[in-house]
Amino acid sequence: MHRTISDWGIHPSFVYVCLPILFLAGSITLFLRTSYAPWIYVGIAVLILLQGCDVGRQRFLRQVFDRLTYWRIRILENMLMIAPFLLFLLYRGEAWFCFGLLGMAMAALPLRIGASGSTVLPTPCSGHPFEFAVGFRSSVGLLLIAYVLMVVGIYVGNEKLSIAALLWVVFVCANYYAWCEPLSYVWVYRLTPVAFLWLKVRSALGHLTIVLLPMAAAITCFFPDDWLLVLAASAVGYGYLALAVLAKYAAFPRGVSIPQGIFMAVSFVFPPLLLVSMPYFFRRAKSNIAIVL
Secondary structure, three states: OHHHHHHOOOOHHHHHHHHHHHHHHHHHHHHHHOOOHHHHHHHHHHHHHHHHHEHHHHHHHHHHOOHHHHHHHHHHHHHHHHHHHHHHHHHOOOHHHHHHHHHHHHHOOOOOEOOOOOOOOOOOOOOOOHHHHHHHHHHHHHHHHHHHHHHHHHHHOOHHHHHHHHHHHHHHHHHHHOOOOOHHHHHOOOOOHHHHHHHHHHHHHHHHHHHHHHHHHHHHHHOHHHHHHHHHHHHHHHHHHHHHHHHHHHHOOOOOOHHHHHHHHHHHHOHHHHHHHHHHHHHHHHHHHHHHO
């Protein structure tokens, strides 16, 4: 992690100081904004836990370490991941949520996410650029959780929870573009930079529609008075996903840097900024991809 931060061109000490401050500020803001904060907080912690459940990564650990050391590593990793969340929940007096999060950390130890055999989960994204086909298979559990939260929101009459689940889907799909493919995956296209970027954005938005449209339709049917809010959330989601695609290729073949990630996050929190960030990342991606194509 230390080397990765250095490769981004940022001194690691700066990140080590700022990250706890940002975490604490975000936690306080979340608990001030909604009464569902403990549930959302635990959900974020579970998402982080699932990042360590990749089947390829676990296979590598099993090959390198003996069985006892492997389980010690997995337990230590999970405890370190949830430690900041547990401390803040204890500070808030949410003891039951602490116990629940600890239970989920233990339950995640043997969990493996990803294809480990010859059986392949069918997706509606085959025959198109690989991001959604690969991402859908690795995150189908997270998408199901989002749909469950939407149904719970409809059942209890809380439209905000249902719309939050819709935005969760957007974040999950945007994460499909966090990984940069090898240069050859781009080089094989006989397209201009603009045509290539348009292909990627069009494919991303089309596949997002497949996942998002049933949710938006259901929320609108049960909360017809909030159709404008659903429409606005969906529009911001589409804009953010397009921004994620452009940001990926603006930094290609490296990953998105921390300053770029902050710019993207601010654009999501303040959607009018998308009118600035999207042209900026488009110009950067266009000139960057032209070198490869």
